[in-house]
Amino acid sequence: MVGNDIVDLNLAQRNAWRQKRFLDKVLVPSEQEALKNSSDPARLLWVFWSMKESAYKLHFRKHLHRALNPTRFTCFLEGDIEPGFEGELRGRVEVGEQVYRTNSKIFKNYVHTTATQNTSRALMAIDEVTAESSNEIRQKTIHNLVRSFSYANGLDSLQLNFIKDKNGLPFLTHEPTGHSHACSISHHGRYGAFAIAW
């Protein structure tokens, strides 16, 4: 199973006067401490956020409990980021007894995290789309998910359907066999991304 989340860093900035109150609502003390000690706290916040959000999506898939509860998800990041750092950082997110593995791709303009559990193979991709509506970015992300998954598995993309079940959970279904694969899509600002595991 997999969950993902992308943050367009150009859209994510908040007023300084508001920042402290925002942090108290989304980060636990250990994460706030990490921000204080970081040389790039502005991006580290959104790395933590995308870790929490991707883990939430995975957690929701298992427990079907909706809540706006970022402080119940605690992030542990293997390494720190500095201004100018671009690359991947692994980590984990703990919620109650559950532990989810995360992988964050961190760039100047966006952060994308995937959270996984018991996954053998996973595919993910990020797209940058300029000057289009949020719905267009979503459609393009779904199109790329279908195309990439069909290519990786030697399937006809016309036989793959993107659906959401009654709980709003996204799946990719293969018409001839009826197989369905849990997937996750995320879009924010100019960026869209998907993740699928099987």
Place this chain on the structure above:
Amino acid sequence: MVEKLKAIVKPYIQDEAAFQNMNESTDFINDLKINSANLVDVVLDVEDAFDIEIDNESMEKMLNVSNAIEIIQQKLS
């Protein structure tokens, strides 16, 4: 109360039609398509507008208009 909330969520909504029809059963994420980081902003704006403090436990339920109204009324009383 719905009208006051409507003014608060307006900057964050991504579904104009659902926003026009906003009522007690409207869901902030599923209907108005507010992203979850912005939903935290809505909570902060609600705190400012009503001069209340919404603790993280109450915030967990701030997913739709009816819950938001219930929490605001609870904190005001």
